[in-house]
Amino acid sequence: MIAPCSPVAASPAEGRVLGSAEVIAALAALAQEHRLAAFRLLVEAGPDGVSAGDLADRLSIPRSSLSFHLNQMMQAGLIVQRRESRSLIYSADFAAMAALVGFLTENCCRGAGC
């Protein structure tokens, strides 16, 4: 018996199991300087999220570039968008992120601590 981390049994309350195409999309979505930075800001911001404009300012990149990156992350299912009056507010999809980490620990981590 191994039982490395989790106090619960094996595959617990994982909302969703990903196929490798989805995993690749999610990994690619995070494997970029501006996107990783944006995602971390969104994680920090929590469910309130951050508007596109704020993000662009905080990251110091042009709005059209940011828009491109946000789109990538949405298509990968890592973030979510909602409109609030004139602004579009983005927030991290924590369940999706948890599913990604779940995939990695289960498929790519055999034996190592997590």
Added chain:
Amino acid sequence: MIAPCSPVAASPAEGRVLGSAEVIAALAALAQEHRLAAFRLLVEAGPDGVSAGDLADRLSIPRSSLSFHLNQMMQAGLIVQRRESRSLIYSADFAAMAALVGFLTENCCRGAGC
């Protein structure tokens, strides 16, 4: 107090803490069909590893292409190479993978189960 998974304190026996450039390299290394497949085979194989030729056969891709991908993963620090007579044997670096998962849970997972 939150204490989501680990029975130990905060940042436990993590061999190494990654900067975001390293994380991006590792994510990009896994964000590709053939590389993710290769890495999963290496994880399954454990410390014994698999030779380049075997991997190419199992993945059904040309040797020069595989060589390119193995190089990417080595540069990203996710796999390791050793020579055994005529063959080059590759194996997964589990500590590196654990560090990647550690980064993701700590920086991109706030609040979600892991």
Added chain:
DNA sequence: CTGTCATTTCCATAATATTGGAAATATGGA
């Protein structure tokens, strides 16, 4: 309506990644 703010879409350009055949390199055996 008209103007303004917030953001996206369009699009051309530039940069980076992927592919695979052919030639080069390393290793061990006859």
Added chain:
DNA sequence: TCCATATTTCCAATATTATGGAAATGACAG
């Protein structure tokens, strides 16, 4: 030494991603 095996490096073609300005869209106030 010479040959066969295992794998890499080279390189050119192709494909995919990233950039950012300008024009288009959506929302709201006067």
